[in-house]
Amino acid sequence: MAEIAPIVGQENALSLLSVLLGKGRVPHALLFTGIEGSGKRAAAIRFAMMCNCLSPDAPCGKCRSCRNIASFVHPDVHLIEPSGAFIKIDQIRELGNILAMKPYEAKMRVVIISGAQAMNPEASNALLKMLEEPPDRTILILTARQKSDLLPTILSRCQLIRFMPVLQNIEQDEDMVRQHERLLNELSSLSSKPINALLAFAESLSKDKERIGDDLNIILSWFRDIALCRFSLEKGQICHHLRNPSMKEMIEAQAYNMPKERILKKIDAVYSAMKNIRANSNLRLTIDLLVMRLAG
Ligand SMILES: [Zn+2]
Structure with missing residues (x-):
């Protein structure tokens, strides 16, 4: 079978598969290749959902079928993985027994x-037999690092989709940059804010538990920049190497107005908040206290 096309990222692979599915032209066997972490297995699971979703907005991720597939309890979606170092012949034989029967309920059974x-080699040969006589309403998806890892006889019966390594998630990066800017803007006007605004800021920080570590690092970088600037100022030097160079003017203004001891106390406050969070202290209280100490 011909190679479909080089693919970048699993979203493209999924849109391609969705087109083939819409046309009823999905091959019986697909081979997803790519390095660890390129999203092959996740794409295979999403594709199984796409084939069997009960909602018009497939894959919805919420219907009974999608949920069963996501938690690996769908009776017609089977995942075979190495048991120990190998995928053994018994695993493929057992699969053969399952595929000899009709699917329970699925529009499309996915293995x-x-x-x-x-x-x-024994397992490969057993699988080859299945590929030669593909069962009805069944799609086999193989994932591997590279096509040369498989026997040519297996390869020739699979449609290949290559997954490129995902170097960076641009959307996520842009989100992070925006959040970074928002945070620096809040920090630059902290000491002039009324108490209710400070509490609202603390609340917004403590709401996102996933991000709090990153946010605290940004806050730390802000006060370290001010400290660095203050040291340079006292020595009559020009300040280089700021972590937040886009805010240089604001950092210099704050450094000019804040005694060294006060800046260092704020840096200490960030470190002790980090320590408390690692020790599982109450997040909201820790952040409230931190924001008060940073503003005061
Ligand atoms: Zn669904």
Whole structure:
């Protein structure tokens, strides 16, 4: 079978598969190749959802079918993985027994053989038989690092989709930059804010538990920049190497107005908030206290 196309990222792979699905032209066997972390297995699971979702907005991720697939309890979606170092013949034989029967309920039965390079020769040969006589309403998805990891006879029966390594998630990066800017703007006007605004700021920080570590690092970088600037100022030097160079003027203004001891106390406050959070203290209280100490 011909290679579809080089693919970048799993979203493109999924839109391609969705087009093939819409046209009823999904091949019986697909091979997803790519390095660890390129999203092959996640894409295979999403594709199984796409094939069997009960909502018009497939894959919705919420219907019974999607939920069962996501938690690996769907009776017609099977995941085979290496048991120990290999995928063994018994695993493929057992799969053969399942595929000999009709699907329970699925529009399309999906078998994901994850890490197919781990099939030993007996297992590969047993799988080959299945690929030669593909069962009805069944799609086999193999994932492997590279196509040369598989026997040429297996390869020739699979449609190949290559996953490129995901170097960075641009959207996520842009989000982080925006959040960073928002935070610096809040910090630059902290000492002039009324108490209710300070509490609202603390609340917004403590709401996002996932981000709090990153946010505290940004706050730390802000006060370290002010400290650095203050030291340079006292020595009559020009300040280089700021972590937040886009805010240089604001940092210099704050450094000019804040005695060194006060800046260092604020830096201490950030460190002790970090320590308390690591020790599982009450997040909201810790952040409230921190914001008060940073503003005061
Ligand atoms: Zn669904």
